[in-house]
Amino acid sequence: MKASTIICSRALVLFSLILLFSTSNLIGQLTLDRVWFSGEFRQERMSAIEWFKDGSQYLTQERGENGTDYLLTDVKTGKTTVLVDGGVFTTPDGEKLNVESHTFSDDYTKMLLYGNSKRVWRSNTKGDYWLYDLKTHKVKQLGVGLPASSLMFAKLSPDHSTVAYVSEFNIYKEDLKTGKITALTTDGTTDIINGTFDWVYEEEFSCRDGFRWSEDGKSIAFWQLDASKIRDFYMINNTDSLYPFMVPVQYPKVGEDPSRCRVGVIDLASGARTWMKIEGDQVQHYLPRMQWVGTQLLVQQLDRKQQVQKFWMCNPATGDAKQIYKESDEAYIEIMNNDFSAGHAMDEMTLLPKTKELLHLTEKDGWRHLSAIKANGSGERLVTDFAGDISAVYSIQADKGVAYICASPENATQRYLYQASLSKASAVKRLTPKEYSGVNNYSISPNGKYAVHYHQNANEPRTVRLIQLPSHKTVRTLVANEEYKHLMDSLNYPTAEFSKITTADGIEMDVRMLKPSNFDPSKKYPVLFYVYGEPWGQTCADNWSFGYDNVISELGYIVITMDNRGTPCPKGREWRKCVYRKVGRLNISDQAQAAQEIAKLPFVDAERMAVWGWSGGGSSTLNLMFQYPDVYSCGISVAPVANQLYYDNIYQERYMGLPQENREDFVAGSPVTYANGLEGDLLVIHGTGDDNVHYQGTEELINALVKYGKQFQVMPYPNRSHGIWEGEGTTKHLYTLMTNFLTDHVEAGGK
DSSP: OOOOOSSSOOSSOSTTOOOOOSSSTTGGGOOHHHHHTSOTTOOOOOOOOEEOTTSSEEEEEEEOSSSEEEEEEETTTOOEEEEEOGGGOBOTTOOBOOEEEEEEOTTSSEEEEEEEEEEETTEEEEEEEEEEETTTOOEEESSBTBOTTOEEEEEEOTTSSEEEEEETTEEEEEETTTOOEEESOOOOSSSEEESSOOHHHHHHHOOOOOEEEOTTSSEEEEEEEEOTTOOEEEEEEOSSSSSOEEEEEEOOBTTSOOOEEEEEEEETTTOOEEEOOOOSOSSSEEEEEEEEETTEEEEEEEETTSOEEEEEEEOTTTOOEEEEEEEEOSSOOOOOSSBOSTTOOOOOOOEETTTTEEEEEEOTTSSOEEEEEETTSSOEEEOBOSSSOEEEEEEEETTTTEEEEEEOTTOTTOBEEEEEESSSOBOOEEOSOTTSOSEEEEEEOTTSSEEEEEEEETTEEEEEEEEETTTOOEEEEEEOOHHHHHHHHHHTOOOOEEEEEEOTTSOEEEEEEEOOTTOOTTSOEEEEEEOOOSTTOOOOOSSOOOSHHHHHHHTTOEEEEEOOTTSOOSSOHHHHHTTTTOTTTHHHHHHHHHHHHHTTSTTEEEEEEEEEEETHHHHHHHHHHHHOTTTOSEEEEESOOSOGGGSBHHHHHHHHOOHHHHHHHHHHHOGGGGGGGOOSEEEEEEETTOSSSOHHHHHHHHHHHHHTTOOOEEEEETTOOTTOOOSTTHHHHHHHHHHHHHHHHSOOSOO
């Protein structure tokens, strides 16, 4: 039900897909083979920065002759040396390892190497691990004797003598000297899940890695989920064998109880297990975050409706738990520690050593701000005080008394670096210079003296610089993308324009508009709206985009995206949470009213307006087509939730409540309720193997449309998941299908 964009959405990225095909001015210069396979339009990139602890050096990866080399760069001099030659990653038999990711020990003497991975729902989180010793240059496979490609989340102990990991729902430790493997839990099954999570915790809370070493290395804290009462949803695979077979997914639908969840601590010396005594029914509460704070264990708890959040400080030896914080919201509370971006990573709250305070993002004052909570529960204070939202906390420099945060109080489509004081509630200071208008992201060194600055906007591809802080002075340019810029300039295509639209209800919405390169203001053009519209995704951003929107624009369409109320824009709590129990109504009204204002523009043909979206955007597309048939003549809905009662409990209950209490809101927000309203041309696309948004809902929608005698088109992709990418030729086929449907039903070009 969610999507994915460069700032905040989660499904397939629309505006970063480079799929240019067809005929027309710009497209005539580009063939599908040239763009899709030649690599000609790849931007210059660098691997993710991995800072050394003292901030004097950073690590990057570069493809070398023998594999991936790990390069160490001195910040001051820019001198780069090879820390590890990828050619050394071989087994004792000389077999080359296919390393997909790595983790260094904190003293950089050892590396955990990960490869041969397999997909677990969204991500490839199980595979094989090897230990590489940077001193002896020897490679050793871990978990020998356990099933192949079954290890998850391997982590070294603080003293580097032991590694712990999960396999087949149990937690193990392995002595690196002797190779002895010890099972720390033995009750793990598909029902009793130790050290990792079920489908819905992973999807909606981004919970994957489910255990943590204590700071002294003597204990391991872990989550255990009892999913035995979760019903399986069965998908049917008709194509991979002579006879079809069932694919079960433990999937709690909205209104169904979630897994029972608890947190335990294992004493490694004795093997004893202690459960934390956190108040509240284990089924009617979630435990989405947990971390060590010194010798204590901090656990975050949400009630079933996600309106009450509590922090519990636990004694790992006795399990005794003390509540140190409570926050309530009449709508819902998002789990957010440092970053309010897509996925909500399992980051940890920062402890200020001197004041013994935990830094936490909260919306209690109407904005998303930092607050400091006493670790002993004795009080709380506001840290940031300005009329705007924090989009991310980049770095806490406790010794300097400052926080580096991401915000954009004046323009919700952009992002900038700000500095905040940690000692008192005060306004924040912008550090990003004016010349870097657009979306800016930062990777800040541990000592806070340097940062890698990523900049882009609708007119400028991404560039990367090393800068000093807090001056923001450029030390050197790391990625200039000059060749790519020259190539883009040679195409002579228009860039996106930004404006604002005020709806009949008085709501001001941001608009991103892309016009054809041969645009003639004296003519009227058709419009294709790209919509998401739900609480998980912002689409209108001042970022670089060269992809499917350009394809459609060059065919003679104006391409527009707008963010309605309820989307996670940095416009304050009320903007985001007024959609509570109104998803499928308020957000749809905003989009339709804004489209009606767009239709009044002198160069827009109100009779040729189409809409498309994916996931939550697919749901919005259906609702717009059904509820506002006089506005949209054509719609393409990909992987939609046709009935909100069919989606998962954590997401749907967060934004809509419990169907046992307000079922009428779910019905009123579901597209299937309005199927009789279809008048235009509709294409519905869905993967039959979608474990996220089940094809079940599309089948119910088909029945409703048939019942009402509505003509439409459907494209099921056998066994494809929510992203509809599996299988040779799938992506090209899908976007060709969409483009052909649009051009067949909405005449292109100005009139």
